[in-house]
Amino acid sequence: MVDRGLLDADPVEVAPLLLGKVLAHGGRAGRIVEVEAYRGADDPASHAFRGQTARNAAMFGGPGLLYVYFTYGMHWCANVVCGPEGEAGAVLVRALEPLCGLGAMRASRLAGRRGGAGRPGEPPDRELCRGPANLARALGIDGRHDGVDLLSSGTGAGRPRLLDDGVAPPTRPARGPRIGVRWGAEEPWRFWVAGEPCVSGRPPPD
DNA sequence: CTTTGGATCGTCT
DNA sequence: GACGATCCAAAGG
Numbered sequence: 001m002v003d004r005g006l007l008d009a010d011p012v013e014v015a016p017l018l019l020g021k022v023l024a025h026g027g028r029a030g031r032i033v034e035v036e037a038y039r040g041a042d043d044p045a046s047h048a049f050r051g052q053t054a055r056n057a058a059m060f061g062g063p064g065l066l067y068v069y070f071t072y073g074m075h076w077c078a079n080v081v082c083g084p085e086g087e088a089g090a091v092l093v094r095a096l097e098p099l100c101g102l103g104a105m106r107a108s109r110l111a112g113r114r115g116g117a118g119r120p121g122e123p124p125d126r127e128l129c130r131g132p133a134n135l136a137r138a139l140g141i142d143g144r145h146d147g148v149d150l151l152s153s154g155t156g157a158g159r160p161r162l163l164d165d166g167v168a169p170p171t172r173p174a175r176g177p178r179i180g181v182r183w184g185a186e187e188p189w190r191f192w193v194a195g196e197p198c199v200s201g202r203p204p205p206d
Numbered sequence: 207c208t209t210t211g212g213a214t215c216g217t218c219t
Numbered sequence: 220g221a222c223g224a225t226c227c228a229a230a231g232g
Contacts, residue, residue: 074225
């Protein structure tokens with residue numbers, strides 16, 4: 001299990017440390033390979049920029065909570081809340097390397113898509129958890145899990161969890177501007193594991 | 207290969 | 220009433 005103290009800091013510092021950790025839920029698990037940091041009142045790209053609301057309340061909670069939000073009328077995205085309670089901050093999980101339950105991941109992905117029956121060519125393993133909305137759907141995480149504690153030691157096997165299996169974060173993570181934001185796009189607060197094929201977006205030039 | 211637009215609805219102005 | 224921390228498929232080069 002991840003130490004809660006690790007998360008009780010500025011999201012920009014916590015984000016690269018989450019690379020290598022494991023996000024698990026419902027018999028499925030993946031290693032975090034791409035994240036983005038979002039801060040509070042000083043970050044115009046953050047949901048918490050204009051203060052606390054019913055939607056972003058989890059962002060103001062204590063470190064280790066899960067913040068799940070709904071967007072574009074159809075997508076859920078999962079964040080790890082960090083920083084002290086009362087202060088907004090979170091790290092958006094953008095991509096995972098699938099580890100366990102790949103069959104269930106693929107089933108969730110296919111169940112969620114619109115239109116007719118499956119087309120030829122299902123998603124390859126490395127695309128199962130590529131992108132924030134995709135990984136939430138693959139793991140079965142949605143609005144019901146907003147505000148749950150990822151670090152509580154209870155026996156809920158059906159509960160989302162953040163695990164540390166001893167794999168260290170990269171000593172020199174790749175780093176660049178956040179994706180899909182209009183304001184604050186210049187801040188290099190996106191971090192990923194260099195060379196990792198499960199990372200979303202275009203393959204980095206190097 | 208790149209570009210474009212549709213889907214779809216909770217949240218905040 | 221407008222617009223998303225997105226994704227995918229279809230159309231165009």
